[in-house]
Amino acid sequence: MMLPILLLLLPVLSPALAWIPVEDWESGNVTASVGDSGQCVCHVYVPDTTFPADRVQHMQQVSKDLILEVEIQMDKMVSYEGKLEIYLKELTELTVRVAMLQSSGDNYIKLDFELLRIELREFDALVSQLRDSLNSSSPLFDSLYTEIHNMTLIVNQLETYDKTNLNVIRFEFAKLQKKLEECQKEQDSFKPDIGNCNHTGIMSLSKPMVVQVNAHLNGGYQYGGWGKDSKPVRGYESMYFYGAYSTPHVYDFYLYSDYEKLILRSNFKHHHLPNGWEGTGNNYIVHGNTIYYQHNTPFGMTKLNLTSSKYDSRVIPAASQRFSYRYADNQNLDFAADENGLWVMYASEESMGKIVLAKLDEKSFGIADEWNTGAYKELAGNAFMACGVMYATRSVDLNTEEIFYAFDTKTREEKQLNIRFQKFQEKYTNLDYNPTEQKLYMYNNGYYVSYNVKFNRE
Incomplete structure (x- = not known):
């Protein structure tokens, strides 16, 4: 020193x-x-x-003060250098974020832009503080100011684009809301008049309401059926049934207490058909807390009481195993229910493959009456009953089905119809009308699908 x-x-x-x-x-x-x-x-x-001894002492003190000041300023420079490195890194990250906004601004909201704007203001203040502390200006500071200014302009511009996109989204949302209102009006037009058959027949079906894939969560279970009891006993009005398989055979059924349990796949009972009582085909229904399905050996009708687990069977001598619906094999006996009771449809050699409609006596489990129709079973996709009228369907194309035939059991009159409706997928194995809701339940290639039915009451 x-x-x-x-x-x-x-x-x-x-x-x-x-x-x-x-x-x-x-x-x-x-x-x-x-x-x-x-x-x-x-x-x-x-x-x-x-x-001048006093001046020498003064200069010595000044020298000490200068050395101390230099050390302080050096510490400041080291501190500012560290801060500058940190903020330059953050500024680089901020530049990347702005670039991301430019490339995909639709994914950001107003809050993102406001946060960016706050950070840019902080960077601007930092640069000003550094320049004032060093009491100097340089190309580096000028470059930083320019960069921050440009980024601010970009953020403001992107927010304008975002507001534009937001307006577009609002417009699309308004259109969607309008469509939903129209859909609601359509559903309201199908408001059922339960039990009333004072009409001239089916006018139209609603758009398909696809619930979800089957309870096995497996698209390979394309054979099966689902729905509700068409004459529920007290306490089971909300119950749903389901059964599905990878082949056209029937060996178990699942029961769900309500719609929510059906969606959650939480059944309260599982009926596994014992040896000798297995079924075939997929045109079964639940009526009066009893499942009606087609038996294998001997070929005939079988019913299972869901309360007592008691089985019973009957043979229809004229029914043939040679005729089935076009979408699946072994659909020889098709059970149905409507406002007038329980039915079964089949084809015989005598009818030359045309559908024979039979009214069942629930107590005796026998045939009470029969009608011959003009609908060839092998040309039909399926058939169902509503208010004593049999309706047969057929394929129009991959996504469209139509009700093409009707037979009225009261008048014995048959009609050619052209009531088209959408399918979720091409093939389905179960289509049944439920009179308690005036709905059609379809098992469409592994999916639960339903339709509201609108009758012509004019």
Whole structure:
């Protein structure tokens, strides 16, 4: 530390020597002599009254203060350098975020833009603080200011685009809401008049209401059926049934207490058909807390009481195993229920493959009456009953089915119809009308599907 002090003293001492009057130099204040080695040695005597000792002390203090200040400023520079590195890294990340906004602004909301704007203001304040602290300007600061300004403009512009997109979304939402209202009006137009058959027949079906894939969560279970009891006993009005298989065979049924339990696949009972009581085909129904299905051996009708688990069977001598609906094999006996009771449809050799409609006596489990229709079973996709009228369906294309035939058991009159409706998928194995809701239940290639039925009451 002596060297800086001596260096600082030189400019002080030199002027002090210059202030000594010339006469003092000549009056003995300066002496000369010859040294031991023959060199010339000059001796200068400066009077105490002329030496600025107080200034030397002051300069020493100033020197200490300057050294301390330099150390403080160096610490500040190190601190600012660290902060600058951190904020430059954050500024780089912010640049990336703005670039992402530019490429996919639709995925951001107003809050994202506001946060970006706040961060940009913080960066602007930081740059100003650094410049003021260093009391200088440089191309680096100018570049930072320019970058922050440009990013602010981009964010403002992107927010404008976002507001535009938001308006588009609002417009699309309004259109969707309008469609939903129209759909609701359509559903209201299908408001059922339960039990009333004072009409001239089916006018139309609603759009398909696809619930979900089957309870096995397996698209391979394309054979089966689902629905509700068409004459529920007290306490089971909300019960649903379901059964599905990978082949056209029937070996178990699942019961669900209500619609929510059906969706959650939480059954309260599982009926596994014992050996000798297995079924075939998929045109079974639940009526009066009893399942009616087609038996294998011997070929005939079977019913299972869901309360007592008691089985019973009957054979229809004329029914043939040679005729089935076009979408699946072994659909020989098709059970149905409507406002007038319980039915079964089949084809015989005598009818040459045309559907024979039979009214069942629920107590005796026998046939009460029969009608021959003009609908070929193998050309039909399925058939069902509603208010004593048999309706047969057929395929129009992959996504469209139509009710093409009707047979009225009261008048024995048959009609050609053209009532088209949408299918969720091409093939279905179960289609049944439920009079307690005036709905059609369809098992469509592994999915639960239903339709509201609208009758012509004019």
